Amino acid sequence: MPAFALDTEQLTWCAEVRELGAERLRPLAEAGAPGRVNRELVAALGELGLLARVLGSGVTGPPGSPGTAGSPEPSVAGPVRALDLCLLRESLAYACTEAETALALQGLGAGPLAQAGTERQRDRWLGEVASGRAVAAFALSEPEAGSDAAALTLAATPEGGGDRSGDVGRGGGGWRLDGTKTWISNAPYADVYSVFARTGGGAGARGITAFLVPGDRPGLTGEPLDMLSPHPIGTLRFDGVRVGPEDVLGEVDGGFGVAMRTLNLFRPSVGAFAVGMAQAALDAALGHAARRRAFGGTLRDLQSVSHQLAETATRVEAARLLVYAAAEAYDRGDPDIAKRAAMAKLLATETAQAAVDTAVQIHGAAALQRGHLLEHLYREVRAPRIYEGASEVQRSVIAKELYR
Template sequence: MAEFRLSAEHQRFATWARATAAEHIAPLARHDGRVNRPLLREMGARGLLRAVFGGTAEPDQAAALQLCLLREAIAQVSGEAETALALQGLGSYPILQSGTRDLAARWIPPIAAGEAVAAFALSEPGAGSDAAALELRAEPDGQGWRLTGEKTWISNAPDADIYSVFARTTPGTRSKGVTAFAVPGDSAGLTGEPIDMLSPHPIGHLTFDGVRVGPESVLGEVDDGFAVAMRTLDLFRPSVGAYAVGMAQAALDTTVEHVKTRQVHGAPLARQQAVAHRIADMVAQLEAGRLLVYAAAAAYDAGDEPQEQTRRSAIAKLFATEAAQQIVDGCVQLHGAVALRSGHLLEQLYRDVRSLRIYEGASEIQRTIIAREVIGIR
């Protein structure tokens, strides 16, 4: 695994991101379930959002590995800040990779500055894990289209300024008949409402009532939008694992301190073999998840075959998110009731970690992807 050892440049970058987030960003978190624009603007001003697009003090950093390091570092400090950063990247990457030069020039700079909010609009009421079953219609209207239908579980909705929207342009063709569009949040006919979640998170439902988009709004090629979505997810899925690793690291750090200082029968809790061995198991899980994430990022940055990138991304997301769930749960157990008190770090992490096994492809979908690649059945 020596090939995944972090260089000095990598380590400096991660240290800078974590320190910047701790000092300047975490104090702005408010956990109210809506887009936090002051926090985004500060992340933009401090260069954290720019780092998502490759603009950092270390310009030789590779895109996927840099994104993973960034998400892992910030997750150790603030889940809200990490999520805000990731959603900016997820929502805007289709514009960056597949939009026209004019479209990218219009939206990417304000997104990187934290002045505009982006969102990735793929899921629908009947198309979650089966993303190819999209029903949002894009019907021809002159040289453009009109979008009619619904999207749901859309992070940053309904407050986003720009949405990367995936719609059905050719009926009856599943993934081969989907087109990606950049749709401004203030478009006529576009409405939405927030969805309350177990852990406060900016997410909502969108309704498209004949929303007009022109040919300049197309991301990539007509009927090839599913490929745009998958390229985006192949980049971001390993970084979901990085978020999980950062979250688990935060939980483990506070738990190690707890078991070293908590006195039970006149000795530190850590002196009990059952406790020490559980800590050891969690450390092993965490390190394995971290290495799988770095391996997936390295495969993406090295330009490996798309199927290999997809396989490694699925493995990284599956293992790291499942491990994080177990690690956070184990840390709560070692703390006892105090960890369930409202406002405790582990109480927040316990609620935050659950969604990672669902969004951007549930664990069951990742297992299907891995098995399909290994067995060779399409």
């Protein structure tokens, strides 16, 4: 099915998710404390079966039927579809950005567990995260390794010495983690972290291993960062944190692939998050332009305003279609997903920034009043151009793929 031809069931489901976001989730989001994990909101996402849909493989959510949040499928027991993830994130972002972010962070944090965890790891944590009882986090970034994730230096030192930590891990030994992670969403309050550390020698993507580390593991501490963000972002410090082979996600020295596969799934849906915010801003601007009287008529009668709205609507729709196309390419297993995902994230996040700015300009000073939808979106829309690969990184990825 072409990405631009969503069927009736999908459109109905998106409308239901928007309604749930506005009526069930937004009140919980508004009651939460900025900079803290809103566990009531996360629990509600679990109860509605939305977290199970994000985590996909091996998670069975509440039965779905027409008219419920679980539609259109009765349960989620196979791999998550990127298109479904995009539709879900776009719909939630339109109605409640905090709910969308809480959902995305659970999916990103437990994504490595869902794709590469052992049966024992999944039995212990996956159901807890999918139900909203446990909060997960994706711990990749470091003070000197943000966009260049392969430059990470968190050290995994073999317990008892040895020439190569990977050999120790395969032989049944363990490691000690020492170093710092920062800009980690849900830190330092998460219950479990997907942590990426250097087990092999040398720099670059090789020699990185993914570990599943409970938040109460001895030696793991952290502090929150004061950020322009409603959800917590913090720094984690590892001081001799012990991990063993039972904590490895996937293969020893294969952690960079685990991280990239997780990000490749979520990168198009960051674009969907942006499209949801852009559509909310556009709709707000359309409503305001139709109501606001100025110069003997309404704002929409002014060509300078109506042309801005027409341009914004065109760009939002183009971004939406590119996001859907990238998601379907991922679901088909196309070989050019890296390029498509980068294009989708780049265009959608840059478009959303412009759409929100245009909507603020059309509203005027009222849009900057604390509590206004556009004031909220103006703060929320900036970060997606940075995280999961800044716009400059996406352009580099696209160029590299073009030259290939």
